Amino acid sequence: MRRIVAAAVVFLLLATAACSSDDKGDTGGGTKVTVGVVPIVDVAPIYLGKAKGFFASRGIDLTLVPEQGGSAIVKNVVSGKYPFGFSNVTSLMAAQTSGAQLKGVAAGVSSTGRAGRDFSAIVVHDGSPIRSAKDLTGKTIAVNTLKNLGDTTVRQSVRSAGGDPANLKFEAMPFGEMPAALQGGRVDAAWVVEPQLSQVLTQGGQIVASNFVDTAANLTVALYFTSEAEIAKSPDLVTQFTAAIKDSMAYAGSHPDEVRDIVGTYTTINDTVRIAMILPSWPGEINRPSIDRLAQLGRRDGILTKAPALDQLLP
Numbered sequence: 001m002r003r004i005v006a007a008a009v010v011f012l013l014l015a016t017a018a019c020s021s022d023d024k025g026d027t028g029g030g031t032k033v034t035v036g037v038v039p040i041v042d043v044a045p046i047y048l049g050k051a052k053g054f055f056a057s058r059g060i061d062l063t064l065v066p067e068q069g070g071s072a073i074v075k076n077v078v079s080g081k082y083p084f085g086f087s088n089v090t091s092l093m094a095a096q097t098s099g100a101q102l103k104g105v106a107a108g109v110s111s112t113g114r115a116g117r118d119f120s121a122i123v124v125h126d127g128s129p130i131r132s133a134k135d136l137t138g139k140t141i142a143v144n145t146l147k148n149l150g151d152t153t154v155r156q157s158v159r160s161a162g163g164d165p166a167n168l169k170f171e172a173m174p175f176g177e178m179p180a181a182l183q184g185g186r187v188d189a190a191w192v193v194e195p196q197l198s199q200v201l202t203q204g205g206q207i208v209a210s211n212f213v214d215t216a217a218n219l220t221v222a223l224y225f226t227s228e229a230e231i232a233k234s235p236d237l238v239t240q241f242t243a244a245i246k247d248s249m250a251y252a253g254s255h256p257d258e259v260r261d262i263v264g265t266y267t268t269i270n271d272t273v274r275i276a277m278i279l280p281s282w283p284g285e286i287n288r289p290s291i292d293r294l295a296q297l298g299r300r301d302g303i304l305t306k307a308p309a310l311d312q313l314l315p
Helices: 002-022 041-052 070-078 089-097 149-160 175-183 196-202 211-215 228-233 235-254 256-266 271-276 288-300
Strands: 031-037 060-066 084-088 102-110 120-124 140-143 169-172 189-193 206-209 220-227
Touching: 031 041, 031 070, 031 235, 041 060, 041 084, 041 102, 041 220, 041 235, 041 256, 060 235, 070 084, 070 089, 070 102, 070 220, 084 089, 084 102, 089 102, 089 149, 089 220, 089 288, 102 228, 102 235, 120 149, 120 196, 120 211, 140 149, 140 175, 149 169, 149 189, 149 206, 149 211, 149 288, 175 189, 175 196, 189 196, 196 271, 211 288, 220 228, 220 235, 220 288, 228 235, 235 256, 256 271
Parallel strands: 031 060, 031 084, 140 169, 140 189
Antiparallel strands: 084 220, 102 220, 120 189, 120 206
16 A cells, blocks of 8 residues: 555656646746737748747746837837837838837848749739839828838839839738728728738739839848846846847748748638738848948838938847
């Protein structure tokens, strides 16, 4: 009888130890870190990295908070609400030129560089008379936020096609609302990224321009970033977060099927859209010349009041 009891005790101790080890990443262990993201394909790597335990293994208990655009995320990082965020580089440059002390920690997402096969495009509804970016002059175009990356890159597509980039009307709305707004005639065109791009195309919509491709070759679109204050306060955390996001980016780049699956966990898409999505590039390096180009266009369009200090902003 004593042997049976002893064996049972040993079994329970081993089981408890096993459960404690296996569940470590799921029980809230580690430093709690909130990251602001935009619920689009761009941020699939960080969702995938969380699921794969890349952050938990480095002592980070990660929470991802969806926001409408990069400018809102920048404000929340500057205010200290989030220690880290994901934002397009135009939002980061605009904030920095206004005095925000920000620092990129890793590349976020990049264009594929292929016209008609990029994850970002300007689209119109089925049957639209708009055939090229030149025809957008005087039209209403949906973008996720005003005076930002959408304005600059859409204007550049219009400019490249010989249209008037100054005579465009932009309407702000979340990416998720754009397909319905386009179909319902609320806007004449929309700047969309995946998965909304494939959603529009499966509904009969058409691409009129690849705005990222028109802006710069292999454009670095966004970065993961933090504040200078966070770096000073928690340098080890910044180091661990940076390593985890870089591992996540590398993993996403080599596991496209898992990327397609993870996108369906934070956006509402059907199987047709999931399979059809054009995935972006997630390179480990930042394309500095492409950011220089965005900065030049941002100043030309009045979005940036002065040249950003890119040596201070970029990793």
